[in-house]
Structure formats: C-alpha cells, structure tokens
Amino acid sequence: MPDENELQTATNLAVTLAWAAGAMAAAFLLGVVLSWVLGRMGRRSAMLCDVAELTRMPVRATLMVIAATIAVQRTSDPADTWRRMVDHSLVILLIVGLTWLFTSLVLVAERRMIARFGGGGEEISDADRRWRRVRTQVTVLRRLAIAVVVVFGGAAILMTFPAFSDIGTTVFASAGVLSVVAGLAAQTSLGAVFAGMQIAFSGAIRVGDVVQLENGQWWGRVEEITLSYVVVRLWDERRLVLPTTYFTTEPFENWTRSATELMGTVEFDVDFSVPLDDMRAELDRLLAGSDLWDGRRGVLQVTDAVSGVVRVRIVVSAPNAGALFDLRCAVREGMVNWVNHRRVLPIQRLENADFMPEPAAPEGRDETPRVSTGMFSGSPEAEERAKAFDHHTADYEDEFARSDNGSR
Numbered sequence: 001m002p003d004e005n006e007l008q009t010a011t012n013l014a015v016t017l018a019w020a021a022g023a024m025a026a027a028f029l030l031g032v033v034l035s036w037v038l039g040r041m042g043r044r045s046a047m048l049c050d051v052a053e054l055t056r057m058p059v060r061a062t063l064m065v066i067a068a069t070i071a072v073q074r075t076s077d078p079a080d081t082w083r084r085m086v087d088h089s090l091v092i093l094l095i096v097g098l099t100w101l102f103t104s105l106v107l108v109a110e111r112r113m114i115a116r117f118g119g120g121g122e123e124i125s126d127a128d129r130r131w132r133r134v135r136t137q138v139t140v141l142r143r144l145a146i147a148v149v150v151v152f153g154g155a156a157i158l159m160t161f162p163a164f165s166d167i168g169t170t171v172f173a174s175a176g177v178l179s180v181v182a183g184l185a186a187q188t189s190l191g192a193v194f195a196g197m198q199i200a201f202s203g204a205i206r207v208g209d210v211v212q213l214e215n216g217q218w219w220g221r222v223e224e225i226t227l228s229y230v231v232v233r234l235w236d237e238r239r240l241v242l243p244t245t246y247f248t249t250e251p252f253e254n255w256t257r258s259a260t261e262l263m264g265t266v267e268f269d270v271d272f273s274v275p276l277d278d279m280r281a282e283l284d285r286l287l288a289g290s291d292l293w294d295g296r297r298g299v300l301q302v303t304d305a306v307s308g309v310v311r312v313r314i315v316v317s318a319p320n321a322g323a324l325f326d327l328r329c330a331v332r333e334g335m336v337n338w339v340n341h342r343r344v345l346p347i348q349r350l351e352n353a354d355f356m357p358e359p360a361a362p363e364g365r366d367e368t369p370r371v372s373t374g375m376f377s378g379s380p381e382a383e384e385r386a387k388a389f390d391h392h393t394a395d396y397e398d399e400f401a402r403s404d405n406g407s408r
Helices: 002-041 046-054 056-075 083-116 126-159 162-172 174-184 188-202 276-288 321-342 380-407
Strands: 210-213 218-225 229-234 239-243 262-270 298-306 309-318
Touching (some): 002 046, 188 218
Antiparallel strands (some): 262 309
C-alpha cells in the first residue's frame, strides 16, 4: 500500500511538472509576443520602445512564474507533501519577478526624463547646464528608488516566513521605516546618502563639471555621482573616488559652475632693465598667434620689485580648463625664449651714481594693442570691472553705517 501511494504521488508530481513546463513555455511565448507588439508600437512612441527594451526579461520571468503557479494549483492535490514547499517557492519567485519589473520601470522613467531634456556637450550653455543638473538629480533618484523597491521586495519575502512576518510588517509600516531611518541617521553610510541627495539637488556639482580638489593637487571632470561616492576623472585619465561627504564638508573649486571660461597667470622674475613695453608687445604677438586664447584677457603687470628683481605677472584667458593649461605653457615658453634673447635675467649689480643711462626709445608697435596695462584701470573693460567692486563696497559701507546707527 505505501508503494502505491508513493507511485501515485510521483505520478501526480510528474503530471504537475509537465503542465507547469507547458504553461511556462506558453507564458514565455506570450512574453515574446507582448515584447514584439510593444516594439511595433514603440516606432511611434519612444516610451513604449523603452518599455519593450528594458522590461523584456522581467515581464517574461513574471509571466512564467504566474503560469507555473496556476498550473501547480490546478493539477495537484493540496494535500501532497511537496505542495506547500513549491507554493512558497513560487510566491518568493513572484515577488522577485515583480521587484525586477518595478526596477525596470524605474529605469524607463530615468531614460525618459534624461531624453526629454536633451544631451550635453563639452561647451557649457544654459540648456546644457540645466540638462546636466537634471541628469544628476534623476540618476540619484533612480538609485534611491531602486534601493527602496529592493528593500520593500525583501520585506515582502520576509513576510512569507512565519518567523519573520513581524519584521516584514515593521518594515512596511511607515512608523517602522521612520524609526529605522532615525536610528541610522547618525551612521556614516546614511550620512553619505544624505550628502549625495544634497549634492544632487543643491547643484554644487553636476555630472560633467570640471573641479579642482585639495588646493590644486587634483583637477578633473565629474564622471559619476552616486548616493555614497563621487567619481572624478582626472586629467591624466585616473579616476579619483571620493565620498559624497567630501563635497559637503571640504572646499573645492568648480570651474564650470556657470561657464567654462577661465583666467590663469604666468609669473617671471626679471632684471630691472627689462623693457616692459617690448615685453607686452611680445606677449601681444604670442597671444595673437595662438588659437587657445579667447581674446578676453591679456594683461601684463609688475606686481613686485624688491630684492633686486622685478616680478612680472601675466594674466591670460581661455575658453576652458584644458586650453588654459596649454596656453599658459605656451606663453611661459615663449616669454622664456624672449627673456633669454633680451638678456634680462635677474643679476646682482653695484650702481654707479655718476652713470645715468639714456632711456631706450620705444620701438614701433601696433596702435591697437590687445594687451592691457591694468586689470582695474587703463581700458573701458577694466573701468567697468573696478566699478563693480566699488559698487559692492559702497553697499557694504551703507549697510555697516545703518547697523551702526541702529545700535546707537
């Protein structure tokens, strides 16, 4: 008699497996047809095309699990010893499939949001800055949404086990979620997550921004922003991985926050006999022949004259950080050649009071030089720059005066 029962059980199991296999095959074919239909409809709708592409596998897997569940329930006896374990496994697989499907839909939403705001480029414009900010925010929200979906999926799986049902219920309850967040808020990992969200929505840095870190030790382009770390692609192709808390606690420079144009300096120590007008003419020639110069700034000033040397400071501008670096190197090389040719390197001398050299006559130069003599004077642009500073200074003085009168 026991042999007949075992044979009957084995027969029922084989029949159930056969029906389940057939149902899963039919469900798979249904998923293929559904993907094909969505693909055909996606020719007119980009969203349907993304849905068909990104949800193809999770939809098929979920349909196969549902088909297997129906087949097992219809073709087997609930009293079979193996039925309870199979039902439990199918429920877990169904939760996994639905979680996978929801994460795929999150990816669809991310792709649609990014596509809606267009693409970015190397040159920074208002539209490009808005696109990169939206991309950063959407990427962070996508990671957060996927994490939430996975957590709730894990909680749903825990609820299928009687021993862990209370834990699953607690995770689902809003008060339980708030208590978990409040309990872990002081932890470093969750602090990094909050810092990542702050970075995404504050706009301090965005994907594609060029930043300088550690007082000029590193500079590169922001390549990826996650909830816990930021990847910066350095100029030498290395990747610097920093925690998100670094950008909320440490000072850094964002060279493309509002524009890519930058100014840089080149300094020289030369002799007191240096002909500054000729030096400006040489700088004018170097800048006019360089494709890296954007024409905005070209200034040569004497910033110091002590200890027997004259310190000359050159300010140039370029359209972006890479061009500025190369332009500074080119200007430095050209001016070094000029300094060596004119023999105006710093030397130590004893001045004879009876010897009075005649001033050198200035050589012929272009009447419309592109090199200015001052940053805050000497040209209309410099005067405008000086007025901006004077205006702000006057505002601060008025505000200080009002506060002083109020205190009296």
